[in-house]
Amino acid sequence: MEIFNRMEQHDYEQLVFCQDKSSGLKAIICIHDTTLGPALGGTRMWNYATEEEAIEDAIRLARGMTYKNAAAGLNLGGGKTVIIGDPLKDKNEEMFRAFGRFIQGLNGRYITAEDVGTTVADMDLIHEETDFVTGISPAFGSSGNPSPVTAYGAYIGMKAAALEAFGDDSLEGKTVAVQGVGNVAYPLCEYLHKEGAKLIVTDINQDAVNRAVEAFGATAVAPNDIYSQEADIFAPCAMGAIINDDTIPQLKVKVVAGSANNQLKEERHGDELEARGIVYAPDFVINSGGVINVADELYGYNNERAMKRVETIYDSITKIYAISKRDNVPSYIAADRMAEERIERVRNSRTQFLRNEHNILSRR
Numbered sequence: 001m002e003i004f005n006r007m008e009q010h011d012y013e014q015l016v017f018c019q020d021k022s023s024g025l026k027a028i029i030c031i032h033d034t035t036l037g038p039a040l041g042g043t044r045m046w047n048y049a050t051e052e053e054a055i056e057d058a059i060r061l062a063r064g065m066t067y068k069n070a071a072a073g074l075n076l077g078g079g080k081t082v083i084i085g086d087p088l089k090d091k092n093e094e095m096f097r098a099f100g101r102f103i104q105g106l107n108g109r110y111i112t113a114e115d116v117g118t119t120v121a122d123m124d125l126i127h128e129e130t131d132f133v134t135g136i137s138p139a140f141g142s143s144g145n146p147s148p149v150t151a152y153g154a155y156i157g158m159k160a161a162a163l164e165a166f167g168d169d170s171l172e173g174k175t176v177a178v179q180g181v182g183n184v185a186y187p188l189c190e191y192l193h194k195e196g197a198k199l200i201v202t203d204i205n206q207d208a209v210n211r212a213v214e215a216f217g218a219t220a221v222a223p224n225d226i227y228s229q230e231a232d233i234f235a236p237c238a239m240g241a242i243i244n245d246d247t248i249p250q251l252k253v254k255v256v257a258g259s260a261n262n263q264l265k266e267e268r269h270g271d272e273l274e275a276r277g278i279v280y281a282p283d284f285v286i287n288s289g290g291v292i293n294v295a296d297e298l299y300g301y302n303n304e305r306a307m308k309r310v311e312t313i314y315d316s317i318t319k320i321y322a323i324s325k326r327d328n329v330p331s332y333i334a335a336d337r338m339a340e341e342r343i344e345r346v347r348n349s350r351t352q353f354l355r356n357e358h359n360i361l362s363r364r
């Protein structure tokens with residue numbers, strides 16, 4: 001990979017490689033854009049097959065956070081970290097503390113939180129070394145695990161998408177095919193079950209599947225069969241790039257709405273969904289509940305204030321469909337525009353000179 005060429009696409013600011021031999025830490029922090037504020041984005045731990053795959057994931061996820069934070073109205077830029085390793089086997093205290101020191105070295109340009117493969121306990125270890133971490137234990141006055149809040153945001157975002165597709169936002173009697181029943185999707189299934197939706201679930205982890213079958217009477221299917229189910233809604237809640245040339249022709253649903261990041265393998269797959277009349281709820285908007293919740297910690301966590309902002313996901317998804325119709329563009333483009341316009345407006349208003357400790361007037 002030509003790293004600088006790759007960074008020039010979409011104008012990435014910084015890529016940081018962190019290595020600590022004694023703990024086995026191999027982490028890549030990517031800061032995409034800090035126009036709106038410090039880059040906030042989670043840390044993913046995953047057993048990547050190659051370093052290139054890990055870099056690519058960090059890069060794609062970091063840009064997603066820029067758009068997510070901008071669209072959510074947060075004063076935060078976008079970044080993300082990937083740690084190379086198996087979260088079930090390779091974690092240790094020293095690793096997360098070493099990682100915390102690398103974050104501290106960035107002096108607030110990057111703030112972390114949970115993502116796939118990391119937990120509140122991991123964030124607490126990072127917190128031993130730096131304050132630039134969120135999603136730490138409620139015992140510290142923090143918001144804890146963001147996943148249940150992400151799930152709530154995904155649920156109300158799905159209702160907004162249902163309104164667009166079916167003319168009614170009720171999910172009662174609708175069949176939802178859920179891919180991955182992990183930290184976000186399990187509480188999402190709980191909301192759906194409570195509303196009377198029928199659930200079809202899959203996961204590569206059989207225990208996760210069994211839990212959902214027992215708790216919600218869900219129908220279990222094999223991982224590769226989830227795309228072709230006779231369902232109303234497909235909820236991707238596992239990994240990215242699952243809306244692609246192989247899966248789109250299998251879809252029989254009217255809505256794609258789930259928590260996974262980077263659902264579209266390429267942008268043209270968003271065009272393809274639109275061409276098939278499938279209502280797509282743009283991922284970085286529908287899954288922004290978690291970051292909205294952890295970002296509130298930066299002001300001194302207030303659950304009521306955070307949840308009020310999470311509620312706006314419904315209106316944001318509705319607004320995206322309105323922009324999509326007004327501008328005659330697919331919903332993923334409408335969502336991108338919403339985020340990009342905010343970043344550009346702030347970028348332009350930041351051109352005035354502001355005196356601080358590091359400029360030409362600092363000794364005056």
Ligand SMILES: NC(=O)c1ccc[n+]([C@@H]2O[C@H](COP(=O)([O-])OP(=O)(O)OC[C@H]3O[C@@H](n4cnc5c(N)ncnc54)[C@H](O)[C@@H]3O)[C@@H](O)[C@H]2O)c1
Pocket residue numbers: 114115116117146147148150179180181182183184185202203204205208223237238239240259260261287288290291
């Ligand atoms: N946790 C959050 O607050 C949050 C916020 C925003 C976005 N997201 C995104 O939502 C998605 C899920 O996050 P999570 O925190 O629930 O992660 P998780 O690891 O708890 O759950 C993911 C589940 O997907 C399963 N899975 C992985 N690959 C699969 C496949 N090919 N087929 C079926 N199942 C598969 C895993 O076994 C796991 O049970 C991720 O893309 C994450 O980036 C999470």
Ligand SMILES: CC(C)C[C@H](N)C(=O)O
Pocket residue numbers: 040041042068112113114115116135146261287288290291294
């Ligand atoms: C909680 C967040 C900071 C990170 C979350 N994993 C996301 O992708 O939005």
